[in-house]
Amino acid sequence: MTGTASKAVAKVVDGGRTACVIGSGFGGLALAIRLQSAGIATTVIEARDKPGGRAYFWEREGFTFDAGPTVITDPACLQELWALTGHDMTQDVELMPVMPFYRLNWPDGTNFDYSNNEAALRAEIARVAPGDLDGYDAFSRYAAGVYEEGYVKLGTVPFLDFASMIKAAPALIKHQAWRSVYSIVSGYVKSEKLREALSFHTLLVGGNPMTTSAIYALIHKLEKDGGVWWARGGTNRLVAGMVRHFERIGGTMRLHDPVLRVHTLGDRATEVECQSGWTHRFDAVASNADIVHSYRDLLADNLTAQDQAKKLARKRFSPSLFVVHFGMEGTWPGIPHHSILFGPRYKGLLDDIYQHGVLPRDFSIYLHHPTVTDPSVAPAGKSTFYALVPVAHQGKLPIDWDEFGPVLEKRILDEVGRRLIPDIHDRIVTKFHYAPRDFALDLNAHLGSAFSLEPILTQSAWFRGHNRDDRIRNFYLVGAGTHPGAGIPGVVGSAKATAGLMIGDLSA
Structure with missing residues (x-):
């Protein structure tokens, strides 16, 4: 901790300041840890029975x-949360390396193992796209450049005014941020398979590779340098470790009590009211809840917040997801931790999801198989999986998921069976699916979006939700709807940006 930060902490401690964080997703927990580490008495309020937000979990018949x-x-962005108070993340969380990062599979049977093992990756490129090695090297240099500008320099910087956007403009122009990730990749490599392999990552943060700003090519460098990891016991164990550390340093968790209202007086948030009737006054309030829900519902009595809610609702939101969770008899050492089963179309499928709002017959599947890395998440001799497909959000695809959910579930499992596990239906022990309506009901996600605002250039940085509200001076935002966006590093970065503002404001 720097000397400047230490002085700020001392001021806050002397003042006995308090803060509330609404929602216990990764962004909310990361913010709460930072505030509590700075001596601000922090309470996290979570609507559901377990912490985690989108990182919720279920236990069924011995499967996690x-x-x-x-x-x-x-x-490193997670380890820093423990280091703030001289602790070590390994006392609460064990991270396990995942290798390969992803196995990409196409309908013609081609496999491509994507990792940061440079020799192995170059061998894969030479096999699948032999004329594109030089292009891949050039793309890697480009990705390193946008990583330095977009993640290292700007990833934890709050964009509170347009002037801050102007300052960032030269770097954005230099790296052609107005172009899409797919467009940039296509300028370097000719193989369509390699273009898909180097551009699909934006889907993991809700972005369409065909329209998401080229700045998001930084994900390639992020993975290459830091690797891809799994928390032993499941992502939920990372959540549990964060909660354990937050409470160790004095933080307070309040579960299963949805916030009904953030009351305001003039330009300040004054009190938080929960469904149980519990109310409490705080010096500052931050919301890790869905950004539209935060303004439209939690700040329902504030006129400027209602104006903001209407503006946000007019923006473009990321798609939703349809996820089939299933536990199976048997183990599958030949199926890696993460697979992408591409469908017969790439751009056409993305157009259907992001633009047309139809439920296409074909799909691409993200298959998650954690037991190949960590057998503890299933009973002995069994395996845990989920198969995920992006689908249009409810604003574009307002269908009855009670009717269509079982149909889509079977089609997805049929396709996994056709390509990987022929007797899949006979082996399934337990299964259930999670649809856009569930995102809306369980998480108050606007339109059932799984990733909040779509990460296009005109909804990035200053154009995204601000880390501190422009009118309500002690109301803050953290999470996917704020800068820099979705994904674990994104929301943890937003927490760092928001925490800097809150600590500064509360120590003033």
């Missing part, structure tokens, strides 16, 4: 099913 996310990158 993580709701997601399942890809942990940049472990």
